[in-house]
Amino acid sequence: MTAALERAYLELLPSARQRAESGQPVVGIVGRDVPAVLVSAAGAQPYRLGAGRQAAAPSAAPSAAQSAAEATAIMGGAVDRAALVLLAEILSGSLDFLAGILIAHDCEASVRLHFALQELYRRGSSTIPVHLVDQVHLDRPSTLRFNTHQLEAMTDVLRSWTGSGITRDALESAHAEHSMVRASLSDVQVARRTRRMSGLSALHAYAVGVGSSPAAALALLEGRERGADTADALPVFLTGSAPIGDELYRAIEDAGAVVVGEDHDWGDPILSDLLPERLPAELPDALRELALSRLHGDPASASSTMAARAAATRSGVEATRARALLSIVRPHDEAPLWDWKRQRELAGVPHLEVRGEAAEDPSAVAAAIGELRAAS
């Protein structure tokens, strides 16, 4: 099962491309705040883009280096590398099969990525249209109204990209499919919490769950065998930046720990945006429910208060019975640095923050695990 998951993870990009070539539009999504179910309902396959997640087949080195330099020249150097990697991937042309990219306003780097892609498209230097889904995050009626409007605008954009509007039936069946994928991802969550699955496999499962067609994801996730017994490893709860690729999870788990939960948007928090059991029949009401589900989901660092984050970390540690808290914060990802004060005060377990260059260095991360093992 875990090997199959890893293979599927590595195949995400080619299989999305295949789908596009076979005639189904594939729509790229950046960020957790874009409801993928609407993309499915519009007749497209949602493909969640994550930096480094589609770089499985290393492209020809010189052009990759050139795209990276170009990305930095466009966005400036002081932006989270995740956005630069993603822009470089787009500039390299490997995602040209996408019918469009929907970008969430879930952090500053995504907004900057959006501005860059919008300009490149306007100037004719990119062929992929982009649209920003401006979901904001205060729990207020005015915010909910604004976010619902934004989702309405998103459905209009989808119609122009895919040629099909969202019908009631299409939304119902998309909702059913996505709910099933979520149910299997919840099984994955249980498996890792009961130490029957590694964090790395769970990470792959989340990527597959949001990056393939729902049917394909289900087929993969439904295996009963969950793989490795992780009972002997130090259970760690991970906070900080959302990883680029899966190397850090490997580094952590090779060093004798297991990531039993996390609060970045590629992992567990996906499940906290609860889809309602039934969506209201009228589209505007359904959109309102979708906006609400994200507003009430777990707080993401860049869009919530330090207090909310610390409380969520605390309950994450408790729910996963983690025995250590590790924060890994990449350069220019500022928000998690601010969270750390209250997170560590509330953690209740040994904790460590790895920041700056070290955050991208597997050996520094392994050393941190060594320290945490000694402390717990």
Add this chain to the structure above:
Amino acid sequence: MTRLASASAALAHQRAWFRDLQQAAADGQDFALVNADAPQEILRAMDIPYVVNQWWASIVTAKQAAAQSLEGVAELGYPDDSRQYDVLALGSRSLEADRAPWGGLPKPRFVIAELSGDATGKVFEAWTDDPAIEFFAYERTVAIPPEGPWWDLVPHEWDRVFGRERIELMAEENRLLIEWLEERTGRRFEPARLEQVMDLINEQEELNRQTRDLIAAARPTPVRVSDTIPAVMIPQWHRGSEWARDAARELRDEVAALIADGSTVAQDERLRLMWVGRGLWGDTSLYRRFEEEHGAVFVWSMYLAIAADGYIRYGSDPIETLAARFVGITDLLYAPPLAPQWYVKEAKGHGVDGVVHLVADDVPGASFITLALQEAGIPVLEIRASNADPRTLDPGAIEAMMADFIGGLG
């Protein structure tokens, strides 16, 4: 220092105003600390005193107290290498009385900010570690492409620049803030008072617009950018007061008189330049050398120009009109395609021969500003500066690059 009487008058006013504020705070009067990108007009209309966060940060920096203020931030348990400028005010609260600039910032009762970037909200939340301080947040929504040249549209047709939904959201937040302040201060908000404030601001910014147009058309340039900045910015912090409106009028009259007298910045003006990005206006010797050696004069600053083009709003509902002023004010300066188009228009309007663009690496869309200027046929010198590493702003190196660039233009 400055040759402008209106600048000296503004600086004196600021001193006196701050002394009064300190006194009022000592007497138990509540005041607010507001980020520059959040509406201050509601406070003005409710007679709640306020200090603009960025203004206080500029004072802390000018008085060489920034490093020590950041140490204060670290002592509170927060990062001292994130949002440094935004957090100086918080850190400066820990300065010893004799180190604190201007006698120190008193403790605010309210802090107000827009949730821009990933961490601004956290910076302001940090103030609330003191339970006597409360935070009101505005959502930050993202710029959309406007339906035409924004500088022509914003005064009356702002919907076509910012979109109806963004304005409605912020207008609703304005109403929430009013309620929130009424509950906490016992004061009553009077819509008529806000209308007055809004009228005064339009008058003030129309005067700034006239000043900008005078300077754009004048040959040679009558006044240094470093002189107009305080004469524009200090009244901006006092927007909506009669004093601020009158100060803008004095600046306009003074500039008009200088032009009439044939006053010049450089003896022999041969090159007109525009500085885009954070200026180094504190170091006037840098600019003087280019005036003397090359007849090169900087004729434009974003402070006067954004006052002229970015703030005027006419509308029937003052709360919506206020939302329309603030909802995208920083987009106008930074976000493509709004910002690049505007810098090109300003460069042409001022007849500049070249642009020096200081690109801070934390500013979005800077590369598109350079590109747009170049496509309009205007030579650009890009100076890349790292915000985290001030050493990249070596004045010697900048001077050498500029000398090269200016030599090539002449």
